[in-house]
Amino acid sequence: MGKVKVKKADVWIDMTPMSDVMVLLLTFFMLTSTFVKNEAVKVVTPGSVSEIKVPETNVLTILCDKEGRIFVGMDNPRKMGDLVSGMASTYSVSLTKKDMETAQGAASIGVAMDNLAAALAQGEKLNEFQADKGIPTDSVNGKMSQFQDWVQTARDNNGKDMKIAIKADEGTPYKVIKKMMSELQDMNENRYYLITSLKSSEE
């Protein structure tokens, strides 16, 4: 009896086209995306029809959550470091080298100045520590408030080209926004970018 010879199928699959596609996708993602910053608080921005993009560099982001806690951050780590060290020297807070490294790595910082060293000493846990803090906006004895000092320091460090972006939660009471904007207006900062997410005009 003739044995039925089973033809051995070739199981080799050519992966070249697949890897081509992968490389393309990878390149696309690398070029078009920016890294998500680990911000101190979660903020849901309101929708708007405006299509203007956020400026890329030299931006001071003011973060404001639902409860009205305020955090500030710069777009790049070096500037963030400069901002924190500037503030530390104004309020004579001494920071260690490790504290400065934490400050540079932080996306945003929002604690009262007497708490700054303690917050930065938290290292990786900075965001957990400061989530329920925020920068105080009330001025003492007619002097600039700490929030105004942060903005002023950033302005002094980065010159007049620095832009101010406000990222507030859609549920933030207007009272808080009013207070914050009026402090900014007091120091002649009258132009802001309000960060929003896109929606259509039909909604």
Next chain:
Amino acid sequence: MAKKKASRQKKMNTRVDFTPMVDMMMLLITFFMLCTSLAKPQTMNLTMPSNDENISEKDRNAAKASQTVTIFVCGDNKIYHVDGIPKYDDPNCLKETTWGKDGIREVLIKHVTEDGSTPVADIMAAKIKLDQKKLANPAAYPDSVYDAALTKIKKGELESGKVPTMTIIIKCTDNATYKNMVDALDEMTICSIGTYVIDKINPQDAELLAKRGIK
């Protein structure tokens, strides 16, 4: 014959196994997809008036009453508007409306000034015409030309002649949310209103709102 066979070059298999490469690519792509944000968030430009009292007082008086609408953005997502200058002794000048297309936007579009024109509708129509022209011939309308044309339209300088423009005063109460404020600003963008200002609630406004029991 035997010698010939020995010298024959062995045929090398030139197929390279790409599977490990694909694995690595998959990993990298997953990493980038999870750790990055693709879309940049949108922004809205806002220029607040200076806190300098003298300047704002002069600007406030500049607009004609019939070309002014005051919008009160209140708590619980409520919105009220006053056509013209608020009459502080008459709480009924406050009219309630809703957010969005059929509410405040319609109020603005249908607003008629004393000389019988509807400035918002006219200006919006002009903007649509400009957009169509841009769409038909994008090369002729680079951003600089388009923006200049849009600014002109917002100032009321239309092809058919000059039309009056609206001045909107937005007043938000403490109970309004940030979203309400952004929505109000959004309506200004949609209706192509060039002059609007976010103003503070003054004691008279507060009294007027309190008379109607508005938060």
